Amino acid sequence: MLVEGPVDIVTADGTTVRSDRFVVAICTCRRSRAYPWCDTSHRRRRPAGPGPGGRQQPQDGEEEPRP
């Protein structure tokens, strides 16, 4: 979720974290290693079998193929 900054986020344990960026991505999937900030970990998916053209989806820990 993109929000306009600067923002103060209060986490579940009561810690307040701040970002001074103009726009900041907040993690809503809880997969981010930089939680509460989004680090694009939400893009990684489990394989759903071969898709159109027989292409496999990347598995956890693998990088997505580059175009």
Ligand code: FES
């Ligand atoms: S929304 Fe969780 S890593 Fe992007």
